[in-house]
Amino acid sequence: MVLSELFKPEFIKIGLEAEDKDEAFEELADAFCQASRLNIREEILEAIRERERKMSTGIQKGIAIPHGKTSAVDRVSAFLGVSRRGIDYDALDGEPVYLLFMIIAPQTEIEKHLRILKRLAELLQNPQFFTDLAAQNDPAAVNGIIRKYESILTALD
Numbered sequence: 001m002v003l004s005e006l007f008k009p010e011f012i013k014i015g016l017e018a019e020d021k022d023e024a025f026e027e028l029a030d031a032f033c034q035a036s037r038l039n040i041r042e043e044i045l046e047a048i049r050e051r052e053r054k055m056s057t058g059i060q061k062g063i064a065i066p067h068g069k070t071s072a073v074d075r076v077s078a079f080l081g082v083s084r085r086g087i088d089y090d091a092l093d094g095e096p097v098y099l100l101f102m103i104i105a106p107q108t109e110i111e112k113h114l115r116i117l118k119r120l121a122e123l124l125q126n127p128q129f130f131t132d133l134a135a136q137n138d139p140a141a142v143n144g145i146i147r148k149y150e151s152i153l154t155a156l157d
Contacts, residue, residue, distance in 0.1 A: 007078055007079075009140045013079070014137060016082060020088045020089070021087065021089045023087075024064075024087050024089070028100060029041045043071075062096070062097060063130060066103075069104075069109075076116060078103045080100065080142065087100070099130065123153060132149075
């Protein structure tokens with residue numbers, strides 16, 4: 001699955017207001033439910049909190065990938081939140097998080113879920129990807145950056 005298809009403009013929010021990790025989870029879940037017109041807020045929160053209890057998904061400077069599995073969705077779904085102020089996330093490096101890539105997958109799509117996480121990790125190895133994403137002020141522009149960097153990766157595959 002192509003990340004730019006998961007993180008469509010309607011599944012991107014610039015200007016997250018959350019100050020801490022739990023507020024961020026709630027804001028992402030609320031925004032996802034509004035964009036998808038699904039009433040599965042609690043199921044999303046349960047899935048990502050369960051995963052977060054194992055280890056922080058604040059994986060590298062400024063970036064978190066909260067993710068989880070739930071039977072409340074029938075396909076892998078995602079939402080990207082961009083914070084301008086930074087979120088106290090208990091990240092592995094102790095630094096605030098600015099980009100949050102939330103990924104929710106059904107219990108039956110474990111392999112696809114892992115492929116998406118791997119693809120996202122590949123993109124995040126390029127520090128310019130983070131810089132370019134964080135500089136955008138429009139969800140469509142964010143989606144365009146994801147598409148651009150994915151096409152570069154695809155060309156290298």
